[in-house]
Amino acid sequence: MNNGFHLSDSRESLLTFAWKLWCKDEGMKVVDQLLVSSCVVAEVLRCIHIGLLCVQADPADRPTMSSVIVMLASNDMMLPRPAEPASYVRRAVAEPTESSSNDGMLSINEVTISNFLPR
Incomplete structure (x- = not known):
């Protein structure tokens, strides 16, 4: 899954990492060196x-x-230069805290909140 990729020292996303390398004409650095x-x-x-x-x-x-x-099927087709990609802001999700209400966690409008965990 590529949406969780982060370089440990810079905290940038895979998309940001790929874009920066592309702009420096170093796109192959995105590829695992074992596959190159x-x-x-x-x-x-x-x-x-x-x-x-x-x-x-946009x-x-x-x-x-x-x-x-x-584009994928034609090697002769000229491709336009890509513009800067959309940046995705990852929002922090707070851990649920102990609630004093007897019904558990409710949102402001009293709709229940479901926690979905990946498999």
Whole structure:
């Protein structure tokens, strides 16, 4: 799952990490070094390029799924330069505290709150 990727020292997301490397023409540093020798560099860079087009800050600038399929299928098609990706702010979720009410935790409007945990 890539939404939980964080470099331990900088706390940046995988998206931010990939964008910074792309801007420095170092896109292959996103790829695990064990895989680099067995991949076609041009294809990997094209996939990263298309991926960055899909996460641009303005949704109107993002390609449609049919456009993405065409981009992936055609090695001759020129791709537009991606704009800076949307930044996702991760919000901290407070741990539930002991409630003094007898019904458990309720929101401000008295709707129950469900906690969903990943498998």
